[in-house]
Amino acid sequence: MVFLWGKDFDLSQTLNIDAVNVKTGETQHLDKTSLSSGLYGADAHALTNFATLDQPGFWNLEFTLYNTKGEKKNAGEFTIYVKEPYITIGNSTLMISQEDLYAGFYEETDIEIEGDDLPQEIELEIFSLETGETSTFTFKDKTDYTKTDGKNISTYKGDFQLKKSGKYRFTVLQQSQTVEVRKPISN
Structure with missing residues (x-):
């Protein structure tokens, strides 16, 4: 408006x-x-x-x-x-702009998923393409809603951590996306 x-x-x-x-x-x-x-x-x-x-x-x-x-x-x-778009992982969206994703701890972060009959909790798996280390984080507090176009969306809340900048593979519900975690720009 x-x-x-x-x-x-x-x-x-x-x-x-x-x-x-x-x-x-x-x-x-x-x-x-x-x-x-x-x-x-x-x-x-x-x-x-x-x-x-x-x-x-x-x-x-x-x-x-x-x-x-x-x-x-x-x-x-x-x-x-x-800002740059949110991070998409298949039909899931990690509600953080790519330009805001740095090494650190993220609290109460939302993941939105489009679909029906989704589980009460989901896992975000983060795999470092450089070190081979895998971390898994659980997202809960599912909230369901329907968009004006009739599509069903579920939102989950959770915490996750990125230990350092680099390239990672983020996976949610067996769908994956390569994500670059940048180094902060210093002024």
Whole structure:
């Protein structure tokens, strides 16, 4: 949802939202939607459904209003930082961005799994491709929900540890993915 403040919002206007990658200049269209009356103290609002940005990094979000004659007016813009995607392991998602994964201990981490009739607990097996060491961590506290598209999702919570940076194989429910654990960037 986008909230707009200011005067003279014509509710027949259309809000266009684009994202411009600061580094590459690539533009991605995110949404085109109608304005609605004020909500939560805003003068107008619009329901949105953003597409996923295809690259991490800094993006300028540009908000443009179009009237019924096709005339446009800049409604505002701001910059956001988009992180790398979460780590996917088959139909499971470890809810940590790849860029946030470093050696260390992770508490109360979520794994989301799409599917039906999933067990009450699952295991995350982490195999070091460099040392051959395997560690197994149990994830519990299963919570089930259904997405708006009708797909069933189960979320599990657990702790895990990565002893050092390097290449690993993460396995959940017999599905595996190679994952690189990076060294922290020092400033």
